[in-house]
Amino acid sequence: MIKSGIDQDALVTMFAEASAKQGEALRKAVSNATLQALQGRELTLDSIKKVVKSIAGAASLGAARNPASAVDVEAMLGKALAGIDSALLQAVEANRKALQQFVSTGVGLTEKPMKDALANIERMEDTFFDAVAKASKTAGPLQAPWEQALSAMKMKGSDTGAQAAQTVESLLAQAQTGLRTSRASGMRAAQAMLDSYSALVSGVLIGMSEGLQSGKSAAAPAAASPAAEPAAKRAAPRRR
Numbered sequence: 001m002i003k004s005g006i007d008q009d010a011l012v013t014m015f016a017e018a019s020a021k022q023g024e025a026l027r028k029a030v031s032n033a034t035l036q037a038l039q040g041r042e043l044t045l046d047s048i049k050k051v052v053k054s055i056a057g058a059a060s061l062g063a064a065r066n067p068a069s070a071v072d073v074e075a076m077l078g079k080a081l082a083g084i085d086s087a088l089l090q091a092v093e094a095n096r097k098a099l100q101q102f103v104s105t106g107v108g109l110t111e112k113p114m115k116d117a118l119a120n121i122e123r124m125e126d127t128f129f130d131a132v133a134k135a136s137k138t139a140g141p142l143q144a145p146w147e148q149a150l151s152a153m154k155m156k157g158s159d160t161g162a163q164a165a166q167t168v169e170s171l172l173a174q175a176q177t178g179l180r181t182s183r184a185s186g187m188r189a190a191q192a193m194l195d196s197y198s199a200l201v202s203g204v205l206i207g208m209s210e211g212l213q214s215g216k217s218a219a220a221p222a223a224a225s226p227a228a229e230p231a232a233k234r235a236a237p238r239r240r
Contacts, residue, residue: 006037006051008058015062015076023079030055030083038091045120048091049131052084056135060142074145081132081153088128088160095121096167100174109175118168125161129154 011033018026037051059080063073099117107114129150136146 006033006054006058008054008061011055011058012062012065015059015080016065018062018066018076019068023075026076026079027083027086030059030080031086034084034087035090038087043091043094045123045127048088048124048127052128052131053135055084056080056132056146057138060135060139060146063145064140064142073142074149077142077145077149078152081149084128084132085153085158085160088124088158089163092121092124092160092163092167096171099171103171103175109172118171121164121167124164125158128158128160 011029014026014029034051034055037054038047041047041051059077063076066073066076068076095117099114102114103109109115109118132146132150136143136150139146
């Protein structure tokens with residue numbers, strides 16, 4: 001049966017027939033199945049939750065049919081968790097590469113789509129743990145082994161969680177560096193203007209001087225006319 005892009009029958013059979021020595025094979029099978037299922041859909045937290053629950057469900061069915069002891073069952077479920085973790089680690093890396101392209105082109109992390117994407121990366125580990133916890137509640141007698149395996153992983157932390165934290169920190173640092181670079185570019189442009197400021201002022205001053213000279217030429221006084229004699233002289237009485 002293929003559900004959510006996962007060949008559950010193959011996983012069920014593998015867990016049902018696995019021996020204690022096949023732990024690494026189980027981990028790789030779970031990792032590949034999880035990764036293939038994620039590649040066939042949009043990489044949202046809801047998609048991750050559904051895929052993880054399906055994988056955990058298949059592991060539960062197979063482990064329940066395995067004649068191994070309870071300790072071996074817990075070990076097998078631990079390998080299942082490690083396989084899911086390995087696949088989600090690549091999902092985090094895919095997010096990092098996609099966001100890095102946006103950040104490198106100057107898109108700010110304060111933009112809503114970018115903020116949402118970062119928040120989803122930070123929540124990926126919690127989504128992983130929550131999905132497994134919910135799947136364990138329907139696992140019947142395997143609920144306790146699931147809880148023990150999950151508790152052990154939570155104590156040491158998942159690779160997904162560690163990589164997610166590092167990715168967010170790296171992107172924030174890259175965005176900050178880009179902001180400083182933009183500011184530096186603006187400062188360099190301002191400095192270039194300041195370097196030519198003296199020449200600019202000189203040019204303005206030359207223009208102002210030429211304007212003043214033109215104004216003086218237009219305002220030159222007219223020469224005095226010889227006919228313009230003082231009225232007092234014309235009106236002076238003659239002596240007898």
